[in-house]
Amino acid sequence: MSTLRERNRQDKWRRIRKAAESLFAERGFAGTTTRAIADRAEVGVGTVYLYAKTKEDLLLRIFVESIEAAIDEGFATLPDAPIVDRLLHVYGCFFAFYRRDLALARVLVREMTLGDVDLPANVELSMSFNRRVAALLGESALRGELRRDLPAELAATNTFALYLISLVAWLNGFVDEAGRDAMLRASLNLQLEGLGPREES
Amino acid sequence: MSTLRERNRQDKWRRIRKAAESLFAERGFAGTTTRAIADRAEVGVGTVYLYAKTKEDLLLRIFVESIEAAIDEGFATLPDAPIVDRLLHVYGCFFAFYRRDLALARVLVREMTLGDVDLPANVELSMSFNRRVAALLGESALRGELRRDLPAELAATNTFALYLISLVAWLNGFVDEAGRDAMLRASLNLQLEGLGPREES
DNA sequence: TCAAAAAAATGAGCATGTTCATGATTGAAC
DNA sequence: GTTCAATCATGAACATGCTCATTTTTTTGA
Numbered sequence A, B: 001m002s003t004l005r006e007r008n009r010q011d012k013w014r015r016i017r018k019a020a021e022s023l024f025a026e027r028g029f030a031g032t033t034t035r036a037i038a039d040r041a042e043v044g045v046g047t048v049y050l051y052a053k054t055k056e057d058l059l060l061r062i063f064v065e066s067i068e069a070a071i072d073e074g075f076a077t078l079p080d081a082p083i084v085d086r087l088l089h090v091y092g093c094f095f096a097f098y099r100r101d102l103a104l105a106r107v108l109v110r111e112m113t114l115g116d117v118d119l120p121a122n123v124e125l126s127m128s129f130n131r132r133v134a135a136l137l138g139e140s141a142l143r144g145e146l147r148r149d150l151p152a153e154l155a156a157t158n159t160f161a162l163y164l165i166s167l168v169a170w171l172n173g174f175v176d177e178a179g180r181d182a183m184l185r186a187s188l189n190l191q192l193e194g195l196g197p198r199e200e201s
Numbered sequence C: 001t002c003a004a005a006a007a008a009a010t011g012a013g014c015a016t017g018t019t020c021a022t023g024a025t026t027g028a029a030c
Numbered sequence D: 001g002t003t004c005a006a007t008c009a010t011g012a013a014c015a016t017g018c019t020c021a022t023t024t025t026t027t028t029g030a
Helices: A003-027 A034-041 A045-051 A055-076 A083-099 A102-114 A123-142 A152-171 A177-193 B003-027 B034-041 B045-051 B055-076 B083-099 B102-114 B123-142 B152-171 B177-193
Strands: none
Touching: A003 A034, A003 A045, A003 A055, A034 A045, A045 A055, A055 A083, A055 A102, A055 A123, A083 A102, A083 A123, A083 A152, A083 A177, A102 A152, A102 B102, A102 B152, A123 A152, A152 A177, A152 B102, A152 B152, A152 B177, A177 B152, A177 B177, B003 B034, B003 B045, B003 B055, B034 B045, B045 B055, B055 B083, B055 B102, B055 B123, B083 B102, B083 B123, B083 B152, B083 B177, B102 B152, B123 B152, B152 B177
16 A cells, blocks of 8 residues: 555645644634645645645535534533433534634534535534434433434434524524523423423313 | 715616626526626626625625515415414425525525625514514414414524524435425424423323 | 656646725715 | 815726646556
């Protein structure tokens, strides 16, 4: 196997990644030029484009694995608590991640949800995350905390939708962190209880 | 009141708007240059930027009022049917609107949900729409179709979240139109019923 | 060890969004 | 009608994402 080639590639990518990450933090996404990234990484501009299709792609590649870590962290530290609190914990890990840099989070979420068509949409990531939430809900259903016949995957997607709306509200500055948490908790509770009339037997 | 000034302004805006709209339809958003817009509108490039902060802003200004029309249309033609069908009808009007040009819809939704910070985020539009959906749910609650103590605004936001997820799934090509409709219907039903266990008295 | 092929790197150059110094148009005051 | 200030319009010039013909590096095979 080609070792020198491989090592060179990995080294270049590491440098580009590091340069981009630091520059995004220092000057924001729009404020960072691809030239600046190339300079700091000590490569040519063209080289950057051998490792990422576009500037947006670069951002995604850099942060997606951090997000994966945040997900794992969330599921690894689940509290022994009612299902709503467990969900809030998981989604709270996302919030904590995005909190590090709100402006960047904005771009990141935008690209992840409706990014360029010919970019590698991280379908895998979404699917696997949804399955994990579904598993959480499934457990809860088994314990009798939720309906036994719960369509877990669908329910998981619903909770994700509620998370996404509160995330957008937060990133748009409509609510602060407390408001965001209150909003998500309330909407999750409403999803649990349902909108329908209490049926009397 | 300044009549000539005003007329000139309106005429310029009309021409710019028309030019941009037709070019976006012909060549897509990314494929349309601001120079092309200016040329077709028979104004200078700089003039375009007197009427819209950015190219994205131009897109938003052009289509937001069409969206308003779609909303009004939706509420004006509500079917006399169960609440889920009424909601599907309203959100279906959005789908019908976006259906005209999927690629453009993608950009439009992206800008509307997480557009540039210093662009006029159409908070008014969202708020008034949410209130109208809330009113719909409120009526339904009064008729006994939904819980009497329903927090209508929150419930409206929840249904909007579910709509948004199905919209994104559709725009990303994860589901086709039928799948999108099925998805929204199922998730709305689940929101109505709730996730909690059927309580037995 | 050395050609030659394959792969990777490069940065000048292009395309295009946006700005801004300059000039044209309009409305008001007299 | 003239003047003048306020507003509006303009496109050359700039900034920057991205490409691609050329050059450099690495691997292969004999």
